[in-house]
Amino acid sequence: MTMALSTSVVTTVAAVTVFVFWVYQYVIHSAYLTPLAPVPKAHWSVPYSRLWILAIRFRRTENRTLHALHQRLGPVIQVAPYELSVDGVDCVRAVYVGGFEKPVWYSVFENYGVPCMFSARGSAEHSLRKRMISNVYSKSFIQASRAVSEHASIILLDRLLPTIRQSTTIQHGPQKLDVHSLFLATTMDFISSYVFGIDNGTNFIQQTGYRGHWLELYQSRNDYGFYDQELPALTRLARRLGIPLCPRFVDDANAELSQWCKEMCNSTLQSLSTPEGKTKADAVVMSALLGGLEKERVIKGTSSLLYPTALAHHSLSVASELFDHVLAGQETAGVTLTYLTWRLSQSLPLQAELRRELLSLDQNLGYPSPILPGAKKLDSLPLLHAVIMETLRLHAPIPGAQPRQTPYPSCRLGGYTVPGGVRVAAMAYTLHRDEKAFPDPEHWDHTRWLPGYANDDERRARQKLFWAFGSGGRMCIGSNFAMHELKLIVAAIYSNFTSHIVDDEGVAEQTDGYTSRPAKERLYGCLRNLRALRFPSTDGYLAMIPLVPGHGYFGTHAAPDHQSSSLQLIKLCTTTINTV
Numbered sequence: 245m246t247m248a249l250s251t252s253v254v255t256t257v258a259a260v261t262v263f264v265f266w267v268y269q270y271v272i273h274s275a276y277l278t279p280l281a282p283v284p285k286a287h288w289s290v291p292y293s294r295l296w297i298l299a300i301r302f303r304r305t306e307n308r309t310l311h312a313l314h315q316r317l318g319p320v321i322q323v324a325p326y327e328l329s330v331d332g333v334d335c336v337r338a339v340y341v342g343g344f345e346k347p348v349w350y351s352v353f354e355n356y357g358v359p360c361m362f363s364a365r366g367s368a369e370h371s372l373r374k375r376m377i378s379n380v381y382s383k384s385f386i387q388a389s390r391a392v393s394e395h396a397s398i399i400l401l402d403r404l405l406p407t408i409r410q411s412t413t414i415q416h417g418p419q420k421l422d423v424h425s426l427f428l429a430t431t432m433d434f435i436s437s438y439v440f441g442i443d444n445g446t447n448f449i450q451q452t453g454y455r456g457h458w459l460e461l462y463q464s465r466n467d468y469g470f471y472d473q474e475l476p477a478l479t480r481l482a483r484r485l486g487i488p489l490c491p492r493f494v495d496d497a498n499a500e501l502s503q504w505c506k507e508m509c510n511s512t513l514q515s516l517s518t519p520e521g522k523t524k525a526d527a528v529v530m531s532a533l534l535g536g537l538e539k540e541r542v543i544k545g546t547s548s549l550l551y552p553t554a555l556a557h558h559s560l561s562v563a564s565e566l567f568d569h570v571l572a573g574q575e576t577a578g579v580t581l582t583y584l585t586w587r588l589s590q591s592l593p594l595q596a597e598l599r600r601e602l603l604s605l606d607q608n609l610g611y612p613s614p615i616l617p618g619a620k621k622l623d624s625l626p627l628l629h630a631v632i633m634e635t636l637r638l639h640a641p642i643p644g645a646q647p648r649q650t651p652y653p654s655c656r657l658g659g660y661t662v663p664g665g666v667r668v669a670a671m672a673y674t675l676h677r678d679e680k681a682f683p684d685p686e687h688w689d690h691t692r693w694l695p696g697y698a699n700d701d702e703r704r705a706r707q708k709l710f711w712a713f714g715s716g717g718r719m720c721i722g723s724n725f726a727m728h729e730l731k732l733i734v735a736a737i738y739s740n741f742t743s744h745i746v747d748d749e750g751v752a753e754q755t756d757g758y759t760s761r762p763a764k765e766r767l768y769g770c771l772r773n774l775r776a777l778r779f780p781s782t783d784g785y786l787a788m789i790p791l792v793p794g795h796g797y798f799g800t801h802a803a804p805d806h807q808s809s810s811l812q813l814i815k816l817c818t819t820t821i822n823t824v
């Protein structure tokens with residue numbers, strides 16, 4: 245009896261102790277005693293649980309929700325027990341230029357089970373990886389690279405321009421074109437040829453069937469990053485128990501895409517082992533990476549920090565790195581082109597002004613004898629630069645939170661002391677909507693980036709907030725490559741064609757999340773050949789098309805049927821060439 249009583253007393257005391265400890269740790273400490281206690285809360289529940297932030301991430305409303313909260317609550321907000329959202333130049337400088345390391349969240353970007361530079365978490369490992377390839381992504385290297393200009397000539401002059409010209413034939417009338425798909429193809433052809441060489445890279449512009457299949461695979465994964473990134477332990481457990489949280493087709497798509505990249509790596513390796521391949525030397529990124537790894541093996545060997553990953557699993561690591569580059573480089577730049585075309589298609593006078601600027605170069609891409617302009621001259625065109633910058637501002641392809649981890653034991657952020665190990669992130673979405681630097685921020689206005697628009701201080705403030713490529717040691721390594729290819733592609737198109745919206749349903753609704761794209765992953769446009777416009781046929785359709793942006797089919801709400809919309813297009817062309 246006494247024994248039973250004492251057991252129950254012990255059990256009760258233990259239960260009460262656990263309860264008191266739990267209340268102290270997860271209620272009193274989390275709400276009042278942690279150093280994060282004074283930080284404004286996104287929601288009353290955030291000191292105790294991650295549910296609130298998980299719900300808005302799952303619903304894909306994180307960027308908009310946090311932007312609205314920052315406007316109300318200031319630059320530092322607590323969004324979960326160990327998670328902050330930050331805004332403003334000072335916090336961004338502290339976190340990103342300050343070199344805070346990446347959290348485990350980035351592990352999902354590992355390919356073939358081995359890390360790449362993007363997924364590498366520690367600074368030491370990251371800088372070793374970056375050192376091997378940073379030179380080939382520098383602006384001076386890209387502008388002087390023979391491989392870049394030869395590839396650009398082939399991609400623009402032999403593939404893109406003929407494809408667009410074909411869509412504008414006089415015989416058939418201007419054809420409706422999914423320009424989003426075409427742009428994703430063009431940017432893939434650019435980055436894959438820089439990585440693997442022109443012969444081993446893709447030709448998505450012309451191989452439309454395979455491109456469609458590839459894009460379907462790639463896009464099928466878009467909605468399923470949440471579990472792996474936000475609930476990695478639960479996702480692993482569920483997989484082990486045979487209850488996958490993602491549909492089977494996501495794993496299948498990942499497997500097929502991984503195999504696709506391995507095959508490009510293998511064929512490039514084979515080419516590099518032949519005398520012609522060595523002479524051609526146009527697999528610029530892969531060659532730099534192989535050279536860097538070999539140097540590391542010879543100099544440091546098994547003592548290298550990279551030995552357990554990049555050196556011990558050499559071919560998988562090479563493939564992991566290069567797979568990341570082609571994926572990172574393709575969609576981001578493709579989405580930018582889609583939004584830029586969408587915006588330009590809403591103003592024929594702006595297209596005309598841009599064309600005048602492009603054709604003012606001695607060497608230009610205008611028909612009948614298109615020539616690639618000098619890289620530096622192209623880079624110095626103010627209007628071309630301005631329209632791209634404004635598109636990257638308002639339609640940033642990576643607008644969402646870029647998480648980092650606070651260093652131990654603690655740091656200061658926005659006037660608060662933040663303990664080590666807290667996940668902290670800023671977003672281009674919020675920085676790019678700073679009302680002081682970008683008045684009327686939801687309005688696409690390229691003039692913000694033109695010289696003479698603002699005084700030096702205002703221009704500097706704007707530049708500091710521009711965060712499409714991130715900042716600090718982990719900022720985009722491909723930013724110079726991206727700006728160069730974007731300028732070339734825009735120059736090729738707008739030197740020769742006018743662009744018009746055919747069906748832009750879903751384009752205005754850019755998706756919310758870490759990366760972002762048009763909601764329906766398409767933009768139907770039609771491009772019109774300016775040379776044809778100068779020599780109109782008697783068909784009567786060689787004239788400008790009235791634009792009704794945001795309303796789909798040129799001033800009509802006709803059914804989205806390919807044949808009939810093409811016919812309507814022809815009938816609706818009314819304005820004369822003089823408006824161009």
Ligand code: HEM
Nearest residue numbers: 362569572573576577642646712713714718720721722726
């Ligand atoms: C308009 C085009 C592009 C945009 C807007 C963009 C944006 C970004 C951003 C915001 C980051 C930082 C992400 C983070 O830390 O979470 C990043 C990193 C990165 N980007 Fe890009 N990117 C573009 C094009 C490219 C291209 C063409 C490449 C080709 C190599 C590339 C490769 C990478 C890589 C490898 C990283 C990781 C860098 C590191 O961790 O050191 N990106 N990009």
